[in-house]
Amino acid sequence: MQFRSIAISVVAVASMAAAQLTVTTPSAANWWVAKSTNVLQWSCKADNVPQTFTVLIGNQNPAVLVQPMAIIAIQNNYDCSVLITQDQANQAAGTGYEVLLANPINNTDVYARSEAFEIKPLGSLYPTQQAEQVASASAAAASASTTAASSSTKKGNSAAGLGASLVLAAAGVVGGVLAVL
Structure with missing residues (x-):
């Protein structure tokens, strides 16, 4: 009898933690566009949320x-959003998609699930809020690459520094510090 009460308490605590984490984007009103960069956001400031999770679609x-299918193996909760x-x-355009935030060790233990959303065909417009976020993140990435290239050129290793900057930009690094010795 005592074991059953402990098991119920554990399930209640796990349910409470899962109820606190919410996927806010994508949703029915904030779709994704196929073969494009899309925004994933969640409620990271809530109490009792897991520190990391796996992102699945x-x-x-x-x-x-x-x-x-897993699209990010381990995502830190404190990031609050990710591109x-x-x-x-790279899913085909269609309806009925959902993003799941799950336990990294057991993906069937789902912490949060998005609303069903649509992936629109390549070339479709983003919802207004998501378009601003994608543009802002792209501008930040371009700025970080330009700053890194400029910094390395000023230090005298222009060929090596510029090459390293281009490799970082090509790898999709959004931010970071490039130190040239």
């Missing part, structure tokens, strides 16, 4: 996607 229709590139999630 699934579809309610098993003919589209048989089971959820998902076309290399991470």
Whole structure:
């Protein structure tokens, strides 16, 4: 009898933690665009939320996607949002998609699930808020690459520094410090 009461308490605590974490984007009103960079946001400031989770994409229709597929193995909760590139999630345009935030050790232990959303065809417009976030992140990435290239050129290692900056930009590094010895 005591074991059952402990088990119920553990389930209640786990449910409480899962209820605190919420996927805010994508949603029915904030769709993604196929073969494009898309925004994933969640409620990271809530109490009792897991520190890390795995990000998966699934579809309610098993003919589209048989089971959820991991697109980020371990994501830190404190980031609050992340840009998902076309290399991470390259699903075809369609409806019934959902993003799941799950336990990194057991992906069937889902902490949060997005609303069902649509992935629109390549070339479609983003919702207004998401378009601003993607543009802002792209501008920050371009600025970081330009700053790194400028910094390395001023230090006298222009060929090596510029080459390293281009490699960082090509790898999709959004921010960071490039130190040239």
